[in-house]
Amino acid sequence: MPRWGMVIDLDRCTGCAACEVACKSENNIATVRPDQADMGRAMSWMKVETKIEGDFPDTRLSFAPRPCMQCDNPPCVKVCPVSATYLSPEGIVGQIYPRCIGCRYCANACPYTAKYFNWFAPAWPDSERAHLDPDVSVRPRGVMEKCTFCDHRLQQAKENARAAGRPLRESDFQPACADACPTRAIVFGDLDNPAHRVSTLKNDPRATRLMESLGTEPKVYYLTQKA
Amino acid sequence: MRAWLTGGAAGIAIGIAVAVTAARWAGAVTQPVAFDHRKHTQDLKLDCALCHPNVAVGQHPGLPSVEICAMCHQTRLGTSSASAQVTGYVTSGRPLVFRKLFGLPPYVFFTHRRHVAIAKLPCADCHGDIALTTTPPRRPLVTITMNFCLHCHLKMHQSTDCIACHR
Numbered sequence: 118m119p120r121w122g123m124v125i126d127l128d129r130c131t132g133c134a135a136c137e138v139a140c141k142s143e144n145n146i147a148t149v150r151p152d153q154a155d156m157g158r159a160m161s162w163m164k165v166e167t168k169i170e171g172d173f174p175d176t177r178l179s180f181a182p183r184p185c186m187q188c189d190n191p192p193c194v195k196v197c198p199v200s201a202t203y204l205s206p207e208g209i210v211g212q213i214y215p216r217c218i219g220c221r222y223c224a225n226a227c228p229y230t231a232k233y234f235n236w237f238a239p240a241w242p243d244s245e246r247a248h249l250d251p252d253v254s255v256r257p258r259g260v261m262e263k264c265t266f267c268d269h270r271l272q273q274a275k276e277n278a279r280a281a282g283r284p285l286r287e288s289d290f291q292p293a294c295a296d297a298c299p300t301r302a303i304v305f306g307d308l309d310n311p312a313h314r315v316s317t318l319k320n321d322p323r324a325t326r327l328m329e330s331l332g333t334e335p336k337v338y339y340l341t342q343k344a
Numbered sequence: 345m346r347a348w349l350t351g352g353a354a355g356i357a358i359g360i361a362v363a364v365t366a367a368r369w370a371g372a373v374t375q376p377v378a379f380d381h382r383k384h385t386q387d388l389k390l391d392c393a394l395c396h397p398n399v400a401v402g403q404h405p406g407l408p409s410v411e412i413c414a415m416c417h418q419t420r421l422g423t424s425s426a427s428a429q430v431t432g433y434v435t436s437g438r439p440l441v442f443r444k445l446f447g448l449p450p451y452v453f454f455t456h457r458r459h460v461a462i463a464k465l466p467c468a469d470c471h472g473d474i475a476l477t478t479t480p481p482r483r484p485l486v487t488i489t490m491n492f493c494l495h496c497h498l499k500m501h502q503s504t505d506c507i508a509c510h511r
Contacts, residue, residue, distance in 0.1 A: 203506065211507035215451045253511060254451045268507045269453070276455065279462045 119285075120208040121266055122308035122336035123295070124318040125182055127343075129302035132180035134165045139297035140184075143267060145253050147239035160233040162264035163294050179343075182303065184294065185210060185231040185264035186327060186335030193223035193232060202232075202261070208308075208336055209266050217260040224261060228328055229335075232263045266305070267292035287313045308336060373445050375480040377433070378426040385475040392467055392475070400461035403454070410440040446471065446484045451510055469496070 140146065140163035149159050166181045191210050193202050201217035204210055212232075224232040238258045241249075249255065252269040256262045274289040287306050295303040306313030315338075318324065323340040384390045392399060395412055399405035414434040421427050433440045448454055459465050468475065472485030486492070497504050 205505050205507055207505075209507065211505075211511075213506050213510050215449070215510065252453065254453075265507060265511060269511050272453070272508060272511075276458050276462065280457065 118206055119307035120309045120336070121271075121290075122187070122208070122306070122315050122319065122338065123184065123266070123292075124304045124315045124321075124324070124338045124340060126302045126304070126318075127179065127181055127339055127341040128323075129300045130165075130180045130182060131300055131302075132165055132167060132178065133299060135297040135299060136163050136182050136294035136303060137161060137165050139163075139293040140264070142248070143250055143253070143293035144265075145239075145249050145255050146262075147235070147237070147256070148241055148245075149237060153237065158234075158236045160235070160262065162231075162233070162262070181339065182294065183229065183231070183327075184266075184337060186229050186333065186337045187264075187266060189334035189336060190332055192226040192228065192331075192333060196222040196226040198222065202263075205268075207271075209268055209271075210263070211265060211268065212261060212263050214254060214256050214260045214262065219259040219261065221261065228331055228333065232261050235260055235262060267294075372482040373443050373480075374482065375442055376440055377429045379442070379480050380424075380426065381475050381477045383478070399456050399467075401457055403456060405456045405460075407442040407444070408440075410434060410438070413440060445474075445481060446488065448488070453509055453511060463500070463502075 141161065144162060146160050146162060153159070163182055163184045166183055168179045168181070170177045170179070187208060187210050189204070189208065191202075191204055194204055194210065197203075198220060199216055199218055201213045202210060202223050203213075219234065221234055224230075224234055235256050235258050239255050250269075252273070270292065271290050274285060278285045278289055287310075291305050295305040304314050304318055306315040308315055308319060310316055318340065319338045321340055323342060324338045325341065326335045326338055329335075384395070385392065392405075395408040396405035397412070410433050413430050417427065417430045417434050420431045430440070432438075459470070460467070470486060470488060474481065474485055477485075493509070494504060496502075
């Protein structure tokens with residue numbers, strides 16, 4: 118059984134936000150009005166955080182793309198009263214939208230703020246409405262949503278591999294963010310498979326995980342010299 | 345007074361009957377022609393994939409277009425009125441739009457390819473005796489619920505992971 122995980126090389130990340138755009142497009146993430154975004158109601162399963170250090174002109178910019186950490190010990194799962202969020206056997210923290218009652222306990226439990234509540238009925242600019250991904254549901258108002266490592270791509274990849282009568286290869290399943298990254302800073306694969314790059318990269322001396330002390334066992338690793 | 349009560353009761357009964365009938369037929373599916381599945385699949389031994397061309401390659405199996413009917417119905421075959429009707433569609437070039445009978449909620453992601461081409465399940469497992477019907481059913485012959493899916497998945501030792509079907 119694979120254990121899907123991600124390694125993000127922060128030293129390669131240029132902060133272009135291509136991952137963020139690809140994620141929004143791939144997963145039918147609804148847009149909100151600017152005033153609603155100011156109230157913290159915008160949704161972005163993959164969020165590129167920007168940090169500015171130093172004073173002008175001696176400043177240094179650094180970026181950190183932040184998807185759901187897909188914890189092996191997910192706090193969000195523990196608090197869900199209706200089992201709408203759960204840890205799948207392959208290590209993806211799933212969110213079952215029709216089961217979610219929108220209590221937002223999980224959003225409060227997540228130390229990475231990776232879960233988003235649909236405050237409004239989903240809406241897109243007219244120019245984008247025709248481009249919705251048919252493999253991902255459009256979430257209604259009142260439910261939580263989150264990054265699923267583009268699980269729909271995994272299902273498709275499994276189906277293609279089975280139809281071809283061969284095992285799943287590393288290149289078969291890549292989430293939209295990893296696909297879109299121009300500097301290949303985002304690497305995705307099976308953390309337990311020695312043939313996959315992530316299994317080597319996670320043991321890199323530069324590797325670190327966010328808030329490891331909480332014991333959430335995140336499956337997203339960051340590579341950075343500064344750690 | 346008694347007549348009024350009797351009349352009122354009869355009115356209520358008729359009202360309930362109308363409401364029940366309306367509810368029963370609210371989701372009924374009607375087809376443009378009286379397609380005979382038995383004739384095509386049993387008597388003529390045609391493969392389901394002839395009229396449902398994407399059944400082994402896509403999510404949706406596809407419904408026959410008038411071009412598929414035209415493969416056989418360029419001229420009237422037999423004496424049935426349905427056959428004449430199909431030939432009428434073919435010769436006039438009018439589109440023949442069949443309607444979906446089986447439907448799933450928008451949050452259920454099912455692919456025919458996985459079940460038909462990979463798992464090699466017979467159509468009857470989910471669609472019942474549709475191949476034996478002589479007139480188009482107005483309602484699905486099998487009520488497909490999550491329990492129905494899970495029962496089969498457990499029996500066949502397949503994944504019951506929620507995100508495999510819901511996302």
